Amino acid sequence: MKNKVFRTFQEAVADIPDGSVIMLHSFSGPGGIAQNLIKALREQGAENLTLIGCNLGQISGVGMLEYQESSSGEIPGLRERIDAPGLYSLILGQSYTTPAVLIENGQVKKAITSWAGTSVVGIESPLEKAVKNGGIQLEIVPQGTLAERIRAGGAGLGGFYSPVGVDTVYQEGREKRNIQGRDYLLETPLKADFGFVRAYKADLLGNLIYRGSSRSFNPLIATAARTTIAEVDEIVNPGELDPEAVVTPGIFVNRIVRIEQGAMK
Amino acid sequence: MKNKVFRTFQEAVADIPDGSVIMLHSFSGPGGIAQNLIKALREQGAENLTLIGCNLGQISGVGMLEYQESSSGEIPGLRERIDAPGLYSLILGQSYTTPAVLIENGQVKKAITSWAGTSVVGIESPLEKAVKNGGIQLEIVPQGTLAERIRAGGAGLGGFYSPVGVDTVYQEGREKRNIQGRDYLLETPLKADFGFVRAYKADLLGNLIYRGSSRSFNPLIATAARTTIAEVDEIVNPGELDPEAVVTPGIFVNRIVRIEQGAMK
Amino acid sequence: MKTRLDTEVIAMRVAKEFQDGDCVNLGFGIGADAASYIPPDKTVIFHSEQGILGYGRILTEGEEALADFNLTHAGGKFVAPQPGMCFFNHADSFVMVRGGHLDVTVLGALQVSEQGDLANWSLDPAGRLGNIGGAMDMPVGIKKVIVAMEHTTRDNRIKIVKKCTLPLTCPRCVDLMVTDLAVIEVTAGGLVLKEFAPGWSPEEIQALTEPTLILADDLKEMEL
Amino acid sequence: MKTRLDTEVIAMRVAKEFQDGDCVNLGFGIGADAASYIPPDKTVIFHSEQGILGYGRILTEGEEALADFNLTHAGGKFVAPQPGMCFFNHADSFVMVRGGHLDVTVLGALQVSEQGDLANWSLDPAGRLGNIGGAMDMPVGIKKVIVAMEHTTRDNRIKIVKKCTLPLTCPRCVDLMVTDLAVIEVTAGGLVLKEFAPGWSPEEIQALTEPTLILADDLKEMEL
Numbered sequence: 001m002k003n004k005v006f007r008t009f010q011e012a013v014a015d016i017p018d019g020s021v022i023m024l025h026s027f028s029g030p031g032g033i034a035q036n037l038i039k040a041l042r043e044q045g046a047e048n049l050t051l052i053g054c055n056l057g058q059i060s061g062v063g064m065l066e067y068q069e070s071s072s073g074e075i076p077g078l079r080e081r082i083d084a085p086g087l088y089s090l091i092l093g094q095s096y097t098t099p100a101v102l103i104e105n106g107q108v109k110k111a112i113t114s115w116a117g118t119s120v121v122g123i124e125s126p127l128e129k130a131v132k133n134g135g136i137q138l139e140i141v142p143q144g145t146l147a148e149r150i151r152a153g154g155a156g157l158g159g160f161y162s163p164v165g166v167d168t169v170y171q172e173g174r175e176k177r178n179i180q181g182r183d184y185l186l187e188t189p190l191k192a193d194f195g196f197v198r199a200y201k202a203d204l205l206g207n208l209i210y211r212g213s214s215r216s217f218n219p220l221i222a223t224a225a226r227t228t229i230a231e232v233d234e235i236v237n238p239g240e241l242d243p244e245a246v247v248t249p250g251i252f253v254n255r256i257v258r259i260e261q262g263a264m265k
Numbered sequence: 266m267k268n269k270v271f272r273t274f275q276e277a278v279a280d281i282p283d284g285s286v287i288m289l290h291s292f293s294g295p296g297g298i299a300q301n302l303i304k305a306l307r308e309q310g311a312e313n314l315t316l317i318g319c320n321l322g323q324i325s326g327v328g329m330l331e332y333q334e335s336s337s338g339e340i341p342g343l344r345e346r347i348d349a350p351g352l353y354s355l356i357l358g359q360s361y362t363t364p365a366v367l368i369e370n371g372q373v374k375k376a377i378t379s380w381a382g383t384s385v386v387g388i389e390s391p392l393e394k395a396v397k398n399g400g401i402q403l404e405i406v407p408q409g410t411l412a413e414r415i416r417a418g419g420a421g422l423g424g425f426y427s428p429v430g431v432d433t434v435y436q437e438g439r440e441k442r443n444i445q446g447r448d449y450l451l452e453t454p455l456k457a458d459f460g461f462v463r464a465y466k467a468d469l470l471g472n473l474i475y476r477g478s479s480r481s482f483n484p485l486i487a488t489a490a491r492t493t494i495a496e497v498d499e500i501v502n503p504g505e506l507d508p509e510a511v512v513t514p515g516i517f518v519n520r521i522v523r524i525e526q527g528a529m530k
Numbered sequence: 531m532k533t534r535l536d537t538e539v540i541a542m543r544v545a546k547e548f549q550d551g552d553c554v555n556l557g558f559g560i561g562a563d564a565a566s567y568i569p570p571d572k573t574v575i576f577h578s579e580q581g582i583l584g585y586g587r588i589l590t591e592g593e594e595a596l597a598d599f600n601l602t603h604a605g606g607k608f609v610a611p612q613p614g615m616c617f618f619n620h621a622d623s624f625v626m627v628r629g630g631h632l633d634v635t636v637l638g639a640l641q642v643s644e645q646g647d648l649a650n651w652s653l654d655p656a657g658r659l660g661n662i663g664g665a666m667d668m669p670v671g672i673k674k675v676i677v678a679m680e681h682t683t684r685d686n687r688i689k690i691v692k693k694c695t696l697p698l699t700c701p702r703c704v705d706l707m708v709t710d711l712a713v714i715e716v717t718a719g720g721l722v723l724k725e726f727a728p729g730w731s732p733e734e735i736q737a738l739t740e741p742t743l744i745l746a747d748d749l750k751e752m753e754l
Numbered sequence: 755m756k757t758r759l760d761t762e763v764i765a766m767r768v769a770k771e772f773q774d775g776d777c778v779n780l781g782f783g784i785g786a787d788a789a790s791y792i793p794p795d796k797t798v799i800f801h802s803e804q805g806i807l808g809y810g811r812i813l814t815e816g817e818e819a820l821a822d823f824n825l826t827h828a829g830g831k832f833v834a835p836q837p838g839m840c841f842f843n844h845a846d847s848f849v850m851v852r853g854g855h856l857d858v859t860v861l862g863a864l865q866v867s868e869q870g871d872l873a874n875w876s877l878d879p880a881g882r883l884g885n886i887g888g889a890m891d892m893p894v895g896i897k898k899v900i901v902a903m904e905h906t907t908r909d910n911r912i913k914i915v916k917k918c919t920l921p922l923t924c925p926r927c928v929d930l931m932v933t934d935l936a937v938i939e940v941t942a943g944g945l946v947l948k949e950f951a952p953g954w955s956p957e958e959i960q961a962l963t964e965p966t967l968i969l970a971d972d973l974k975e976m977e978l
Contacts, residue, residue, distance in 0.1 A: 001797040002775035027580050028606030031599040054580075054620070057661070086591040094599075115661045119606060140660065143579060144624030144667035151621040152425070155413070156852035156895055158442070158449035161423030164628065164670045168698045170662070177423070179453070184423035188444070205799070205808065205838045209509065212600035212617055216580040219619045223849060238808075239837025244474065245510035246840035247619070249807045251777050251799070251855050266573040267551035292804050293830030296823040319844070322885070351815040356830060359823075380885045384830060405884065408803060409848025409891035416845040421628035421671050429852065429894045433922045435886070470575070470584065470614040477824035477841055481804040484843045488625060503584075504613025511616035512843070514583045516553050516575070516631050 004206050005235060006257045009040035012229050016041060016194055021050040023150065023192035023225050025217040026058045028119060030096035032214030034196035036231050036259055041196075042101050048109045051099055052150070052190055054143060054217050056113035057125035059100045061092030064123055067104070078120070100126045103136065111136055112190065114143040142170065145187055147220055153189035154223025154252075162187050195225025199248070202232045203239070206253030207246045215247065222252040229255040269471050270500060271522045274305035277494050281306060281459055286315040288415065288457035288490050290482040291323045293384060295361035297479030299461035301496050301524055306461075307366050313374045316364055317415070317455055319408060319482050321378035322390035324365045326357030329388055332369070343385070365391045368401065376401055377455065379408040407435065410452055412485060418454035419488025419517075427452050460490025464513070467497045468504070471518030472511045480512065487517040494520040532734075534681070534710035535727050535752075542567045542754050544636055544678050544708050548574045552633040553626075555579065555668060558605030560678040561636025562588075577632055578603040579664045581623045586612030604664070627664070628671040635672040637665065639679045639704075641694040644741035646704040646716035648677065649696035660697070669703035681709035682738050690714070690721070691740045711735050713752060720744050725752040756958075758905070758934035759951050759976075766791045766978050767949075768860055768902050768932050772798045776857040777850075779803065779892060782829030784902040785860025786812075801856055802827040803888045805847045810834030828888070851888070852895040859896040861889065863903045863928075865918040868965035870928040870940035872901065873920040884921070893927035905933035906962050914938070914945070915964045935959050937976060944968050949976040 006012040016022070022041070026033050059067060061082050068078075082093040102108050103126045111127055116138060118125045130136040141149065142164045152160055161184035165171055175186040197218045199208040208230055210218060222228045230248075235258050271277040281287070287306070291298050324332055326347050333343075347358040367373050368391045376392055381403060383390045395401040406414065407429045417425055426449035430436055440451040462483045464473040473495055475483060487493045495513075500523050535543075537560045545567035548554055555577045556562045565588060568574045575584045582603070589596055589608040597608040626632055641649040648669055652660030669675045682689055690707065707714040712735050713725035723743040726735055728751055736743050759767075761784045769791035772778060779801045780786045789812060792798045799808045806827070813820055813832040821832040850856055865873040872893055876884030893899045906913055914931065931938040936959050937949035947967040950959055952975055960967050 028604060029599055029602045031602060032580075055663075086594070115663045117661045140662055142662045142666040143620075143664040144628055144671075147620040147624055148420070148422075148628075151849075154853050154855075155849040156428060156854055157413075158426030158428065158444040158447065160417070160425040162628070163421060163423065164667050166670075167701045168666065170666065179423040182423065203838055207838060207840055210617070211509070212598065213578065213580050213582050213602055214600045215617050215619055217620045220621050223853060223855070237837070241840075242510065243835075243840045244476070244512075245507065246842075247509075249840050249842060249850070250838070251801075251807060251850060293828060294823055294826045296826060297804075320887075352813055352818055352821060352832060356826075356832070380887045382885045405886055407886050407890040408844075408888040409852055409895075412844040412848055413852075416625075419629050419631075420625040421630055427852070429890050431894075432925045433890065435890065468614055472614060472616055475841070477822065478802065478804050478806050478826055479824045480841050480843055482844045485845050488629065488631070502613070506616075508611075508616045511618075514616050514618060514626070515614065516577075516583060516626060 024196035034198040035097040037196040050110040055115040062095035153191035192225040195221040195228040197230040206250030208248035289461035299463040300362040302461040315375040320380040327360035418456035457490040460486040460493040462495040471515030473513035559638035584615035586610030649694040669700040681711040783862035808839035810836030873918040893924040905935040
């Protein structure tokens with residue numbers, strides 16, 4: 001049996017060359033983000049990367065504070081909301097890692113995403129700032145179309161016709177076609193050199209299960225990346241996952257790294 | 266909460282009108298076939314149906330014997346293989362219902378399938394016979410393309426480009442297009458008025474789980490039919506299925522019928 | 531200045547539109563709060579685009595112990611688990627959306643036109659940058675599109691217009707608008723004023739609306 | 755007449771092509787039996803198109819008690835469960851196939867051309883009727899395509915031809931042929947005879963093969 005388990009995140013990302021296309025998930029909140037792989041790639045330093053992910057503008061509340069302090073100054077009220085006791089600050093006050101750290105670190109030349117901003121109106125994201133400075137090329141894609149394009153990449157399709165974005169500015173540069181009385185736009189598949197996946201458990205064959213709303217783009221990324229690296233809470237023996245409940249078949253997973261106990265999950 | 270549970274198969278198919286498009290699964294062996302719904306539809310008698318399914322030529326070994334006796338005569342060796350003790354006759358000797366009964370009963374005008382024959386070389390299927398007699402219009406589609414066309418129907422796509430069938434007779438009548446150096450054929454989505462699904466358990470919301478290799482086309486059919494009817498071994502309360510292991514979300518299921526204990530499964 | 535309805539009341543009025551058994555995507559903004567006003571005799575199943583169907587209520591202050599970072603809705607708030615919920619991936623989630631399997635979506639808007647055109651994703655007329663998210667997918671695929679918004683901008687500019695000047699999210703998609711002043715239906719014949727906020731006259735609402743409003747036969751004060 | 759290899763030996767020779775960790779779809783026919791000849795030091799993961807990855811061995815007579823109608827492979831035979839197997843739907847199954855995620859497929863053939871064109875789905879030159887099944891999907895998407903077949907038809911007609919006369923399943927897809935007489939590789943330069951069956955000479959094999967065979971530098975008798 002091929003060994004897919006890597007001991008450290010550093011080793012798992014060591015061979016990612018400059019110019020790679022990386023697919024990775026980020027959506028609202030820390031759930032489902034491969035934070036340790038992102039941090040390892042920041043440390044590794046590969047440049048001229050293309051990132052593909054749902055919300056590449058996303059930064060945590062604490063991240064927003066830090067980022068704003070180092071750039072455009074204070075965010076009215078954010079500090080108070082983070083410091084306040086209760087549920088809202090539990091979300092906003094989390095300090096977690098998002099793909100934005102790669103953008104801030106100057107490693108990214110292109111971003112394909114559905115959301116370039118932060119989740120707080122009026123707070124500019126590192127991605128938006130880099131786009132305005134001309135440092136990053138941005139392609140904005142509707143969220144469901146982005147998910148489907150990644151699936152199409154994994155599925156070996158040449159493209160698909162979607163009704164989303166017809167007769168909006170999004171259709172510029174896209175082929176519009178009427179099929180049986182309805183207009184559609186031609187969408188092309190997305191593939192990646194490396195996919196970063198955050199899962200709950202892996203078995204030694206690479207079969208993965210996820211947790212709740214953290215599943216999201218992760219299983220799609222696994223199918224569309226030439227090399228898929230999964231960070232997981234637990235690695236178990238084949239047979240310990242319910243075969244009816246496996247979400248990502250092991251065939252799609254090349255490398256597995258266990259997240260240290262006690263690390264941010 | 267809307268009641269989705271029907272007491273009998275007869276009631277569940279009662280309103281299927283002549284001319285309906287029905288999607289239903291059949292592959293090698295009885296697993297995953299909605300046999301009770303098929304039988305109920307045969308009894309109900311709707312005509313001019315279009316069937317969409319993987320192997321619409323399929324009949325069981327016992328079915329082959331019966332069918333051949335009523336038509337083109339004896340099948341050399343089949344009777345012996347069915348009557349022999351052991352594993353092979355366990356498969357071949359099963360008497361189970363396939364979509365072929367609807368074809369034999371003259372209820373079908375068109376079939377879209379990847380496999381029109383039986384699984385035994387030299388034994389003509391009811392579908393092949395009906396096609397030769399001019400009674401049924403046949404569209405043969407590669408198996409993976411058929412699955413993807415059904416998914417596209419459920420997903421609201423206008424079509425997709427597949428590399429399968431390029432430069433074969435299959436491409437006749439299909440648009441060929443070169444995308445980034447590779448040729449693809451344009452494939453259109455498939456939808457149905459009614460979908461027959463065979464699952465293991467349903468909860469009252471219509472969430473479904475399956476068993477092993479019987480999953481197959483069933484979850485796809487559920488997404489692409491306007492009215493999906495599921496026959497299941499057990500109906501449980503919401504919360505009794507593991508939310509991480511639900512395969513078909515209840516939103517895709519309109520009617521549920523429990524298979525009687527002791528009935529052929 | 532006269533009192534307008536607050537966002538909570540708008541959310542309550544939106545919630546009245548949900549039918550028993552409806553599957554609903556609320557996005558975020560005012561609509562998200564509609565989840566809190568479902569009458570006990572109705573089952574409404576909520577969809578969140580990252581892959582949840584049937585999640586429970588949104589947790590409120592004091593429920594920190596129940597918070598799970600693997601159970602948040604698209605707006606990033608913690609939700610409670612609920613019997614019968616299930617999870618799926620993001621592509622399957624938009625199979626539901628694009629494929630026409632969801633009954634209702636509630637969206638915010640920057641502008642809505644007389645024809646039901648929706649603009650809600652970019653303040654830049656050229657649509658550079660901007661955050662599309664799921665905004666373009668939802669109105670294309672979901673059966674009924676409800677816009678929940680303030681009737682005018684904070685600096686009192688008109689949002690319900692003859693023709694949108696901001697980049698469209700989706701043409702001809704809005705079915706109903708619930709604002710802090712009115713309930714307005716988009717019909718083939720034009721915008722029909724169905725309900726007005728307490729203390730407001732149809733004429734006053736018309737003055738804050740560019741297209742001519744048709745008064746519904748059963749025009750009435752908004753009830754909750 | 756000289757002895758040819760039986761189907762079991764062909765299957766054994768095919769099995770030698772599998773590398774440790776390979777994911778393999780065997781279809782049915784001769785290739786299906788290759789699953790029984792995996793050496794114990796190799797892990798080969800088998801894929802069945804209706805949605806199984808990693809199923810166990812095919813059950814044999816006497817194992818009726820283990821037979822489960824929810825655990826059969828694409829050829830309709832009962833298989834044993836195996837730790838690490840998993841299930842998925844038919845579309846996801848062909849995501850694996852078409853998307854290039856499987857390493858090897860073993861197919862039967864009616865004809866194979868000098869260029870590696872494969873014909874295996876219809877005996878009718880016009881391709882009416884016929885059963886495509888997964889035959890067209892597999893060779894398009896799977897990395898290595900092995901044809902396992904008898905070298906000639908039962909009535910001794912040539913199957914390895916300059917140009918197929920039967921309708922194609924997939925052009926230019928075959929990588930290797932394992933027949934009851936020979937192992938032949940399809941290369942850009944032509945068909946390369948790599949191995950011959952015991953008791954057969956390259957000249958005798960050439961006589962039953964239409965295109966000119968290039969003799970491999972390391973041409974040898976087939977070893978198992």
